Amino acid sequence: MTPVLTTGVFFVVYLSVEKAFLFHHQHSKNTSRLSSLGISELLAGRGRIVFENLRVLVVDDDRSLLQVLLTLLEVEGCNVEAADSPFTAMGVVRQQKFDLILADLRMPRMDGLQFIRSAKLFSPDAHFTVMTAYPTDDSKKAAAEQGIDNYLYKPFKLEELKDILASAQQRANAS
Numbered sequence: 001m002t003p004v005l006t007t008g009v010f011f012v013v014y015l016s017v018e019k020a021f022l023f024h025h026q027h028s029k030n031t032s033r034l035s036s037l038g039i040s041e042l043l044a045g046r047g048r049i050v051f052e053n054l055r056v057l058v059v060d061d062d063r064s065l066l067q068v069l070l071t072l073l074e075v076e077g078c079n080v081e082a083a084d085s086p087f088t089a090m091g092v093v094r095q096q097k098f099d100l101i102l103a104d105l106r107m108p109r110m111d112g113l114q115f116i117r118s119a120k121l122f123s124p125d126a127h128f129t130v131m132t133a134y135p136t137d138d139s140k141k142a143a144a145e146q147g148i149d150n151y152l153y154k155p156f157k158l159e160e161l162k163d164i165l166a167s168a169q170q171r172a173n174a175s
Contacts, residue, residue, distance in 0.1 A: 051165045052077040054172060055097065059089040059115060060104040060131070065154075069102070072158070076165060086115035093122045100168035102152075105132035105139060113142055120147075125175050127168035131156070 056078045060066045066082050073080045081096070083089035086107055093101075101119055103112035112130045120128070130143050133154040143151050150164050 050076055050162075051169055054078045054099050054165060054169050056080045056100045056102065056165075056168075057089060057092060057096075057098045057119075058082045058102045059084075059086055059107070059112070060102075061085060061107045062104070069161075072161070073165075076162070078165070086110040086112070089115060090118060093119045098123045098126045099172040100127045100129065100165065102129045102131060102164075105130050106134060113139070113146060113148075116148060117146060125171070127164070127171050129164050 051073075054077070056073050058066060058069050058073070058080065059082075060069070061084055063084050066084055070080050070082045078100075081092050081098075083092055086103070087110065089103070101116065101123065103115050103119075105112040107115075112132075116128050116130065119126070127150075128148045129150040129152055130139075130148050131152045131154055132139065135151070135153050140151055149167065152160060152164070
């Protein structure tokens with residue numbers, strides 16, 4: 001079974017050679033909780049690290065999804081920064097270069113396309129991916145015109161995310 005990432009209540013299964021890890025995420029008004037089976041072993045480095053030293057920035061106003069992506073990317077060996085607004089993310093992008101920038105399309109006051117347009121000034125060689133639960137032909141076209149590398153539909157499969165990580169790692173290794 002391939003895992004799917006979405007908001008609300010969801011499960012993500014991470015399979016390694018030795019064990020299956022289950023991440024369960026429950027989000028309600030006042031609480032956000034991430035629990036798992038085997039997470040301590042995985043985070044202690046006993047899992048397979050594939051994307052070591054890949055510098056990733058994730059920008060999404062959905063804090064529950066942001067936390068899950070942060071955890072999954074760290075498990076994969078990435079150096080991850082997370083921001084819950086494009087304005088916060090711009091402060092981070094001004095200070096650091098990234099290999100991969102994942103940004104939600106729909107965010108208050110500044111959408112993901114506007115954010116990426118500005119972020120490209122500071123990390124021009126990064127691999128850019130826009131994520132959305134509300135894909136439209138217009139936003140896909142705008143993303144393509146802006147040179148965004150991937151347009152990722154939410155909910156997405158873990159394998160889709162890993163393919164994007166692999167592309168970003170290739171680009172980072174080439175430069």
